[in-house]
Amino acid sequence: MNRNLHAPLLSGMHAGFAGRRRVLRLGAAAGTAMWLAGCAAMAPRARAQVVVVGAGWGGLGAVRQLARAELADITLIEPNDRFMSCPMSGHYVAGHGMMDELVHGYQRVDALPGVRRVRDRVRAIERERREVVLAGGSRLRYDYLVLSPGVEYMEETLPGYAAAREQLPVGFRAFEHPAVRAQVDRFLEQGGTFVISTPKPPYRCPPAPYERAMLIAEQVRKRGTRGRVLVLDANPAPTPAPTAQPILGALRGYADVLEYRPNVDLRAVDGARRVLVTGDGELRFDHANLVLPMRAHALIRQSGLGERWADVQLPNFQAKADERIFVIGDAQGSPQPKSGQVAFGQGRQVGEEIARRVRGEAAPTASSEIELPLGICWAAASHNTAINVNVVTTMLPGEAPKLRFSVDPQPSERSGSASWSWARGMWRTMLG
Ligand SMILES: Cc1cc2nc3c(=O)[nH]c(=O)nc-3n(C[C@H](O)[C@H](O)[C@H](O)COP(=O)(O)OP(=O)(O)OC[C@H]3O[C@@H](n4cnc5c(N)ncnc54)[C@H](O)[C@@H]3O)c2cc1C
Structure with missing residues (x-):
């Protein structure tokens, strides 16, 4: 079992790393307080307390850079005990047996200097107190907070979806891919119409729905499935614009088993009848992967850091509302693409920015x-x-x-x- 799991947290104070720094016990006797006051002049400068939320692409970038600087105690909060990659998951979803490639342990991250991983979920951020509240009830104090919690689906934009959620998994977050794979397996066995919908941007990894459609269409051909893939795009063409022609060209390569329809306005879904209501009328499907519109994880809105996406200032990804908080990855609202490579790079950059602040160095002036x-x-x-x-x-x-x-x-x-x-x-x- 991971040595960091379920490590005790200290409420209302910095959690301790044995041998690394002093742990002050609140409520100590007055005599102890005097002793501490006497020692204060000799005490080494306290290490910064950095809390990183989310051990996905962005969070891991921040953790690795911070660990390299060796200036902070880093607490990484993540509910999952392993990492699963969304990039390359399309191959698995379409029927290739490669789950082992996508899933990785956190052991090496746990061994980084100053890093402690806590397996829990952040429930709230109390910005005034500079504390995060975990689902388990503990509180963690921070000097700097890095948020990389990813996205959530805007289910309310498609009436009927919430009731059909189990039947129609989106699968654009880690650990949701097996549920989509199950849909695809059934389709490849039974045939019929498999619908994949694409929302308007911004959403996570814009080419991904087309990629899924093509990988599934390849299997339809290979296995001789009596069925077709129907791509319903809310956009006039794949986005962003420079990708449109290459992706349309590649989709055309599957014209015998795949149909692409642009400008489709999805208005509702009836999971029981397997019917989609579109701006052009009702459409029957047998299996579907509806990729819903997305927004930042709820923590961003609940903490007053932005509405659909976190408002950040560039180039340092500091939250506009709070100079102690940085938001990176898909949750932040800069025009950068919502991609893992970008998220990881943003994490590294923010890690370096925090290290600079801890060292007390002036911000570089960009001319x-x-x-x-x-x-x-x-x-x-x-x-x-x-x-x-x-x-x-x-x-x-x-x-x-x-x-x-x-x-x-x-x-x-x-x-x-x-x-x-x-x-x-x-x-x-x-x-x-
Ligand atoms: C099918 C597909 C294909 C893709 N292909 C590519 C590609 O080729 N190249 C590329 O660069 N990108 C690709 N991406 C995009 C990439 O996966 C994302 O951009 C990237 O995961 C964003 O990183 P993130 O840190 O913002 O979010 P994530 O990687 O999703 O990490 C968020 C983490 O936060 C955790 N979390 C959530 N809520 C809480 C909470 N309350 N408390 C604590 N932790 C929490 C989650 O468990 C998760 O581990 C693809 C995505 C998909 C879906």
Whole structure:
């Protein structure tokens, strides 16, 4: 069992790391207080207390950078006992038996200097007190808080969805993929119409719904399933715009088993009748993967850090409402793409920013163009081919960020194999 799991938390004070720093017991006798006052002048400077929420792509970037600086006690809060990757999950969802590749333990992260992982869920953030409240009831004090809790689905935008949730899993968060895989397995066995819907942006990993559609369509062909994949896109074409033609071209490669419909306005779903209500009337389906519109995790709104997405200032991802809080990854509302590579890079950058503040160094003054974390994304068009999407974000001081895309014109085996090298490299960097 992980040595960090269920470690006792100290309410209303900094949690202790044995041998690393002094633990002060509140409510100590007056004599002890005097002794402490006498020692204060000799005491080493206290290490900063940093709490990181979410051990996904963004949170792990922050933790690794902070651990490298060795200036802080880092508490990483995550409800899951393992990491599961969304990138590359499309292959598993479409029927390839590769769950082992996607799931990784946190052992190496736990061994990083100054890191303690707590298996729990943050229930609330009390900004005035600089404390997070865990579902288990404990409280953790912080000097700096890094939030990377990811996204939630806007179920209320599709009447009928909540009642059909079990039957229609979205599968755009870790550990939800097996439920989508079960739908796909049934479809590949029984045939019929498999609907995949795509919401309007911004949402996590824009190429992912098309990728899923193509990987499933490949299996329909391979297994001779008597069925078709129907992609219902809320957009006039795949987004962001530079990816539209390459993805449309790749979708056309499956024209015998896949139909793409743009500008579809999904208005309701009736899970019992297996009917979707669209702006153009009712549509029957046999199996479906409805990718709902998304927003930041509820903690962001509940803590007054933003509405749909967290309001952050660039280039440092500090919450506009609170200089002690940084929000990174898909929960933050900058124009950067919602991708794992970007989230990890933002985490590293924020880790360095916190280390700089702890060291008491002045903020660097940017007079020329700066680069925000790079985005690298992949849209698999088959089990062996992919379209590579790279995004460079630059900013001039005082101006809005500019995004420059470079996208493969069509899928290739080269990008297919590069996507695996990229993913394995990232998993090693994050978790190895
Ligand atoms: C199908 C698919 C394919 C993708 N392909 C790519 C790709 O090719 N390249 C790429 O770069 N990106 C890709 N992505 C996007 C990538 O997965 C996300 O952008 C990335 O996961 C965002 O990182 P994050 O840290 O914001 O959120 P996450 O990685 O989701 O991490 C959030 C973490 O917070 C935890 N958490 C949630 N609530 C709480 C709470 N209350 N308390 C504590 N912890 C909590 C969660 O358990 C989770 O571990 C893909 C996504 C999908 C769905």
